[in-house]
Amino acid sequence: MNSSDITNQDALKLVIIGGVAGGASAAARARRCNAAAHITILEKGPHISFANCGLPYHLGGEIQQRSKLLVATSELFWNRFRIDVRTGTEAIRIDRQKKVVQVRSATGEPLPSIPYDRLVLATGAQPRRPAFWRDAPNLFHLWTLEDLDRILAWIHAHQVQRVAVVGAGFVGLEVVEQLSGLGIQVDLIETTSQVLAPIDPCFARSIESHLVDHQVRLHLGSAVQSLTPASGPIERVVLQDGQEIEADLVLVGAGVQPRIELAVQAGLTLGPSGGVAVNRFGQTSDPQIYAVGDMAESRHAVTGRPVRAGLAGPANRAGRIAGQHAATDAATQQGEVLGTAIVRVFDLTVGCTGFNQRQLKAEGIPFRSVLIQAAHHASYYPGAKPLEVELLYAPESGKLLGAQALGEQGVDKRIDIAATTLHFGGTVYDLAQLDLAYAPPFGSAKDPIHMAAFAACNDLAGAPHLVQADVDLSGDLQVVDVRTDKEREAMPLEGAIGIPIDSLHDRWKELDPQRPTIVVCHSGKRAHVGACLLQGVGFSDVRNLNGGMSLRTRLAPKAPPSLS
């Protein structure tokens, strides 16, 4: 241990502001590394370390006991760790000169200042309040256990039958699923044109259809104008297009903003993302002060640039490292973040890691993409469910840039394999070679991850190249549809020449080898076989429609599945 700036280790006073996720992790880790330190957690709210990711599931009754959400108590922290937890204690100012934190009680009364040698800020984030927000007894965020208690109280007291959820992010969709499970009619209102901003449209469209199938009334591209009446309980949400939505309760999940007031007041440097700038140990511009979690920046693995992760996993891991470093002056560096996220929406799960198409375009990073469909385990073993995997990768090196997956089962596993590959800067060639666990109940000898990687490797080798599913198929293109007659009837592709794949060897001479040719099937797999054949017999320009008709239909620029 380098004790240069802690003259008496036994006396190290470590103060942690914020006791949820990153703060609790930092405190427990600091104690394990430094038995003598005085460790204090200041928490504004009544609980430390509650399970905020579990809130939607208690709302819907899946997690029945509220007590399950209280994952650790102040008593446990004292008995086991000798950590002094002060709930209901708000830090209001940091005096870096005197090295004290000024605090007040929940009722606003000033309390004695708390001296520190090292400080860890873990004040998190708070929900954004959009312009239409007003005081109303049935208007809520779902951010704290107290929010949850108030929502449940209103639901039970007022026999709520209709809820409007504003914001279709990850938590928004968890809430929609859970409320629907209670038999409540849900209207989901989202200003952008899709649910789940981090998810590419290919999968967002599927989630949207699935929501509609579950009687959720979906309002995409719809901003809230106002809540009526103008005072008292809300009865209707008025959209900017004039539509009025009846609601007994309105839940707003319109994103969060970092709680950085204390840091700003203390003069700590902010980063380009709006969070507190930190090094890889979590140290801010004042090396005696650390910041972790939603309020602080992390480094993104794809760009190496700072971002705000805003997720529980990175917050916990960053807390652990900051706690160790604050307690000992040494720690391994924080890992980079990938924005890895996952959500279950009724029977479907969708997940993502790394950059999505929109982010790659915004960063000006060239990329190619492939989307495949496969069974989540051996197709001959009972219970196989369709799984879709999208890979985004660099055109030259094949370096993986991002991955997404959608299905009923096995999404988390494929996302984690891709996240691990991204951590190591691996390529689609790496993915194609992974020696994954296979037995019929768990996967396939060629896992969906392998199938996606094979398709990407083929694409990079020009054997043949993929063309994106929403490409314009008009003009002088020869479009060859290798689906069966029955499939083509069910989902026609106008202007295409139909030759079922198993007849193509006999019939390819009916086609013009000089014309640019695109081969199409349902998912892209048979089209790959057909395109290889045509390329092999001398067609000059052959491409394969990525994701096939299944994806093309989904991405068609028609009206979303339902605007209620």
Next chain:
Amino acid sequence: MNSSDITNQDALKLVIIGGVAGGASAAARARRCNAAAHITILEKGPHISFANCGLPYHLGGEIQQRSKLLVATSELFWNRFRIDVRTGTEAIRIDRQKKVVQVRSATGEPLPSIPYDRLVLATGAQPRRPAFWRDAPNLFHLWTLEDLDRILAWIHAHQVQRVAVVGAGFVGLEVVEQLSGLGIQVDLIETTSQVLAPIDPCFARSIESHLVDHQVRLHLGSAVQSLTPASGPIERVVLQDGQEIEADLVLVGAGVQPRIELAVQAGLTLGPSGGVAVNRFGQTSDPQIYAVGDMAESRHAVTGRPVRAGLAGPANRAGRIAGQHAATDAATQQGEVLGTAIVRVFDLTVGCTGFNQRQLKAEGIPFRSVLIQAAHHASYYPGAKPLEVELLYAPESGKLLGAQALGEQGVDKRIDIAATTLHFGGTVYDLAQLDLAYAPPFGSAKDPIHMAAFAACNDLAGAPHLVQADVDLSGDLQVVDVRTDKEREAMPLEGAIGIPIDSLHDRWKELDPQRPTIVVCHSGKRAHVGACLLQGVGFSDVRNLNGGMSLRTRLAPKAPPSLS
């Protein structure tokens, strides 16, 4: 394409011997890369590309339709790929001089020789016949669809009530599970002292207990002496210790041996593992001849040395690469193998990747190990199941050498994360940083993989070191048991000083800081907290019992859970 040694690409004659797994993959891939080649598959059996991994599940009726196991047909191969599949055609000799394969029919009649430019050998392996084998109508392997048909026919015709399974490998345990599911009493006989040789004893012991819980009669360390009577249907299996086991049917899964007769006859070089030596494209010592799958070698990622993988995943991927290279003279290199494997045994699943403890010892590779217990997803979300993860890693660098996992749910995901990390030569520090997908139904903010990696990182930092669960706790050791009084009563540890973890801050002065000290709890987690405390207050030599009492009890050198 480098066509130096194919004078006329259009005329390339590619012959593939063996049409299951690697052979079928090679053929289909070759066609996609070379539209003009003449591609022929010679298959001794009646089917190509049947689902051999699915056989146990049709035996038990989980896969109800036999037709589901026939994943591709000769017709499909012809219509879609113009691949000429000749089933019932046995290759009996390769004439490398004339470049022809001599063949005969299923009934042994000679057929016209088949000329080749390139040859892919995919003849697989065959079950080993132990010394006690004799001709008997109720003695079987389960290796082919025909084996399965014969077994099912005997079961149905003879109202089989007792089956003896000889060999407790992966397929052996799948068979045991499936037969038990049919209400059949199963005796499982294994010569070594544990089930599942690739699995470390920590998890093998759990699988053994689980088998006994499911009324499987387990005979470990038991070799078969003979089958009685000496002719006709077997009625009893006689073990070397004299025990006799009644059986209406005997199934032997005593490992496999590569089918290399053709390769040996052709003078191809064998490797140190006994398989055919190949380069990373699958080329044998004759570069016009490739070998893939169970008969060929692969390179192991941990040692870089050749091994026989003997698994479906590597076979399929090797076939794909050999097929492409044979058809075009170019391909990416085969990946290295890790021996990744997984099996479900009733309610438990166990998986492994990389080296196990026995292999590491045999190779003289220094390693350390950690075993942790955690919930497979957020513990507060309904349905959380206990999951155990073992990591094996290098003492200096922390480089991951192997990983195993055991539990009801989520084993495959953690094994695949570890396998991906092994592919990249990653460390336990990498594992600790992975940005994995988290939502309560899928994992935890600190995933079991993270928890295992944290424990390994702590061990490497000496904070404090782990001591293995089966360590001798007698002598001048101070053993501190930090479990609750209730836990200690239920599973006592003789000679230990009991101080519950939440009293240790008050009571550690009762202990002698100069004596070598080992801290013990149920799983190792609280012991880590306790050991950190004692180390921190100045105890000179503190260690934490890896895996806690849970693992120690399991590894105790008493009799296995039941010898029937």
